[in-house]
Amino acid sequence: MNEQPIISVRNVNFYYDSFHALKDISLDFAPNSVTALIGPSGCGKSTLLRLLNRMNDLIDKIRLEGEIIFEGKNIYDPGVDPVEVRKRIGMVFQKPNPFPKTIYKNISYAPKLSGVNNSDELDAVVEQSLRQAVLWDEVKDILNRSAMTLSGGQQQRLCIARALAMKPDIILMDEPTSALDPISTAKIEELIDELKKDYTIIIVTHNMQQAARVSDKTGFFYLGSLIEYDVTKKIFTMPQVKQTEDYITGRFG
Amino acid sequence: MISANKHGFTLSKWRYLKQDIFLVSVWFSALLLAGIVIAIFGYIIINGIGAINWEFLTTPPREMMTKGGIMPAIVGTFYLTCGALLVALPLGVAAAIYLAEYAKDGSVVRFIRIMINCLAGVPSVVFGLFGLGFFVIFLGFGSSILAGSLTLGCIILPTIISASEEAIKSVPQTFREASLALGISKWQTIQKIVLPVALSGIMTGSVLSVGRAAGETAPIMFTAATFFTTQLPESIFDEVMALPYHIYVLATAGTYIEETRPLQYGAVLVLISLIFMINIGAILLRIYSRKNKRW
Ligand SMILES: Nc1ncnc2c1ncn2[C@@H]1O[C@H](COP(=O)(O)OP(=O)(O)OP(=O)(O)O)[C@@H](O)[C@H]1O
Ligand SMILES: [Mg+2]
Numbered sequence: 069m070n071e072q073p074i075i076s077v078r079n080v081n082f083y084y085d086s087f088h089a090l091k092d093i094s095l096d097f098a099p100n101s102v103t104a105l106i107g108p109s110g111c112g113k114s115t116l117l118r119l120l121n122r123m124n125d126l127i128d129k130i131r132l133e134g135e136i137i138f139e140g141k142n143i144y145d146p147g148v149d150p151v152e153v154r155k156r157i158g159m160v161f162q163k164p165n166p167f168p169k170t171i172y173k174n175i176s177y178a179p180k181l182s183g184v185n186n187s188d189e190l191d192a193v194v195e196q197s198l199r200q201a202v203l204w205d206e207v208k209d210i211l212n213r214s215a216m217t218l219s220g221g222q223q224q225r226l227c228i229a230r231a232l233a234m235k236p237d238i239i240l241m242d243e244p245t246s247a248l249d250p251i252s253t254a255k256i257e258e259l260i261d262e263l264k265k266d267y268t269i270i271i272v273t274h275n276m277q278q279a280a281r282v283s284d285k286t287g288f289f290y291l292g293s294l295i296e297y298d299v300t301k302k303i304f305t306m307p308q309v310k311q312t313e314d315y316i317t318g319r320f321g
Numbered sequence: 322m323i324s325a326n327k328h329g330f331t332l333s334k335w336r337y338l339k340q341d342i343f344l345v346s347v348w349f350s351a352l353l354l355a356g357i358v359i360a361i362f363g364y365i366i367i368n369g370i371g372a373i374n375w376e377f378l379t380t381p382p383r384e385m386m387t388k389g390g391i392m393p394a395i396v397g398t399f400y401l402t403c404g405a406l407l408v409a410l411p412l413g414v415a416a417a418i419y420l421a422e423y424a425k426d427g428s429v430v431r432f433i434r435i436m437i438n439c440l441a442g443v444p445s446v447v448f449g450l451f452g453l454g455f456f457v458i459f460l461g462f463g464s465s466i467l468a469g470s471l472t473l474g475c476i477i478l479p480t481i482i483s484a485s486e487e488a489i490k491s492v493p494q495t496f497r498e499a500s501l502a503l504g505i506s507k508w509q510t511i512q513k514i515v516l517p518v519a520l521s522g523i524m525t526g527s528v529l530s531v532g533r534a535a536g537e538t539a540p541i542m543f544t545a546a547t548f549f550t551t552q553l554p555e556s557i558f559d560e561v562m563a564l565p566y567h568i569y570v571l572a573t574a575g576t577y578i579e580e581t582r583p584l585q586y587g588a589v590l591v592l593i594s595l596i597f598m599i600n601i602g603a604i605l606l607r608i609y610s611r612k613n614k615r616w
Contacts, residue, residue, distance in 0.1 A: 121502065123498065123501070123502060126498075126501070128425070151504050151505070151506050152504065153504075154501065154502055154503065154504040155503075155504030156504075158502065158503065158504075159502040161495065161498065161499065161502075163495065165493075165495040165496065165498070165499045166499075167496060167499065167500070167514060168496075168518060177500075177503070177505075177513070178500075178503035178504065178505055181505055181509055181513065182504070182505075227499070230499075230503065231502075231503065234503055234504060
């Protein structure tokens with residue numbers, strides 16, 4: 069685990085207007101691994117996640133100090149185009165949010181706008197992405213049906229497939245299973261395990277078992293600070309900080 | 322226990338009574354409204370239906386407009402309203418995109434919004450005079466379809482802006498986020514996701530505004546409408562007859578006002594049916610788009 073990190077957060081302080089949401093955060097994410105971010109509601113997990121692909125740019129009156137280094141470059145350097153960053157660092161949201169288009173068009177949407185025009189090539193991207201997201205067998209005969217007709221779990225896997233279609237390096241997932249039933253959740257967890265071979269995954273979750281099951285490393289956040297960051301097994305068996313222990317054992321309050 | 326129950330019973334009875342009174346009065350107002358509409362329609366239909374026939378709809382007026390039909394006026398109104406939409410839709414949607422997606426709340430934007438609201442409140446005859454001064458004379462378009470369409474376009478612009486802004490803002494933020502997170506630019510997201518989703522709302526508002534444009538008289542009086550012609554327009558620089566103006570002329574300015582009453586009512590019936598159909602179209606569009614919304 070002392071590989072070169074794929075993305076590192078360095079001394080990041082982040083403010084919503086005057087609210088100090090992240091306090092001096094530094095952590096590295098290893099490539100081809102799953103990192104879980106855990107912590108009580110409002111501790112800044114989503115904020116950090118959305119900083120990693122510059123989704124927070126959409127919000128007014130924000131301020132960032134520190135650096136986020138991706139491929140040796142600070143993604144917040146003035147010359148960096150956030151659109152290019154997001155092509156490399158995809159995101160899956162808490163609530164499945166497919167476009168009101170067909171299943172096929174949901175997947176082909178981004179590659180097409182990014183210059184893939186050949187229809188054979190698009191077909192291939194769609195099939196490959198759906199296979200990777202383990203959705204292909206369920207939808208291969210209904211590719212032209214509206215994505216809105218799929219179940220919640222299928223929609224979420226579709227959203228994962230949609231992100232995969234851009235062949236990103238990193239996939240950020242913000243509580244991707246919190247709106248799903250246990251079976252769909254299990255499917256997505258398997259999927260995450262599978263995707264780890266080709267992608268780096270950073271996942272926010274409120275589900276301790278999920279963090280323990282899917283992740284290699286876990287970071288525990290509290291009130292905007294990174295309290296403890298270590299190998300998942302260690303965090304869940306012998307946490308070094310009392311707050312972490314209280315949280316994972318459910319004694320928090 | 323029993324007395325408490327009794328007390329509760331009388332209380333709720335009073336509440337029911339109040340509710341009933343309220344319901345009856347609401348129901349009565351609705352009925353009154355429907356009654357007024359039906360009365361107007363009925364009056365026009367009874368007086369106008371006799372004038373309606375194939376010849377009335379398909380031939381130009383004859384014999385000092387005491388005989389013949391209103392075809393040039395129908396065609397003229399069609400051109401003018403389509404022209405108005407052609408002018409106002411792109412402009413209005415562009416303005417709405419700016420206001421809904423790009424504008425940050427500042428004094429400039431607030432000023433623009435106030436101006437749009439003012440525009441919506443300006444009486445239509447003022448637009449007519451503006452059109453005369455600016456499009457007809459200053460820009461030299463003359464009294465023409467072009468000048469009339471531009472003037473009508475100005476009138477429906479605020480409605481189209483508000484309807485479009487409303488429609489764009491009602492597109493769920495999650496769609497925008499999903500697209501942006503894929504590395505798609507903001508402008509492409511607006512084009513490919515936001516506008517298609519907002520389209521039905523934009524169209525509904527625009528169609529309703531067209532209904533209004535079709536019935537306006539004052540704005541086209543000085544800018545496009547002609548008293549009488551048997552010719553159909555050949556270019557956008559031609560004058561046209563228009564239904565509302567034709568009705569106005571027949572009812573006030575002819576030499577045979579009394580004799581042409583049936584024709585007047587006939588023309589009114591045609592105009593009001595047109596507007597009615599346009600509004601029905603807008604309503605159908607709205608129902609259709611509601612049914613297809615699932616988020
Ligand atoms: N757009 C915003 N404007 C102002 N404050 C915000 C905004 N978004 C989040 N915050 C605040 O920042 C803090 C961290 O929010 P964040 O969404 O990152 O928490 P979280 O750890 O993801 O919580 P949850 O587990 O409930 O999703 C919270 O106190 C929240 O109120
Ligand atoms: Mg969150």
